[in-house]
Amino acid sequence: MSIWEYANPKRFMQTSGVLLPWVGWAAAICLVVGLGWGFFLTPEDYKQGSTVKIIYVHVPAALMAINAWFMMLVTSLIWIVRRHHVSALAAKAAAPVGATFTLVALITGAVWGQPMWGTWWAWDPRLTSFLILFLFYLGYIALWEAIENPDTAADLTSILCLVGSVFAVLSRYAVLFWNQGLHQGASLSMDRQEHVADVFYQPLLISIAGFVLLFVALVLLRTRTEIRRRRMTALLARERLA
């Protein structure tokens, strides 16, 4: 059995229908446990006091804002190469979710920056590229709405997605390219975790898992909606012809 079988809309609807409640509940449990643990059961940071608790929303939201764009990039490229409609619709469905995560990360970042750095906003390379990523999300959503023909819209938004990836990469790695910025470097990495003490690290991992699952659940749900909407359009068109 090949993975491309899920590109068949009927097959996708069946499988996603079974998966969706499981993913949804897992997301809810992880978010409640991770955020509840993080907000109420963790000690204060040695420098930042209780303000550090914003980390449980800010870091997962920013992480998923960038990952959502990469997911859209992958599905867009699959659309361009293999012309699977479900893939294009999944990219379309993910955009508003990613845009919301980006907005959440921007707002929590501003709320965190005000007491710690002394400013809501700074034109630091990382912050700036993240803001541009947010604008790319808005442009991407607008472009889908602006074009009548669904295939043309999928083609053009895929190219916009490819261009926007520059800013998704920059907002994650800007700290490495330009080391004289205001935002600190990455606290989380695959190989070492000593930057974040274990008491903060464990709830953070759970809330990251919660945000990932929430993203998957919302994208599945919204892709199903898009597939149904397209079926309805086709049915209506057939009826008008009859």
Place this chain on the structure above:
Amino acid sequence: MSLMSLKKRRRVQIIAIAAVALVLSSAIIGYALRDGINYFRSPTQVVEAPPAPSETFRIGGLVEEGSLVRDQGETVKFRVTDGNEAVTVQYTGVLPDLFGEGQGVVALGRYANGVFEATEILAKHDENYMPKEVVDALKEQGIYVDPNGQANGS
């Protein structure tokens, strides 16, 4: 090879070329604009090429240990260092929570007569998070080492 797979291969090639072009152009733009994209200048850069007294810019580094002097009112004086050079900064106003000796700082202002007159001070924090109790306990035992590298035992 069928016609379809040829078309498909052509699309993959176009995507690959587009991706390479995007990476190259953003790398070139990023390199050319690095002074504008960098948020602040280091004390070494300021000492080596002092900007005109009329130019407003940001300087960033660590507040040198033992250099912080609080004058009358809200005026403070301290030295910003990058381990190589240090520049004296003078500032009047409210300081952010994280400001302190050994902490990262970014100041906006002008450099004239060897003194940086700041109009805005931002604190820069590092990527380390630790519970207060743990740090206090480590400090009591005298084995606390600041993650930035300098020993900070009490």
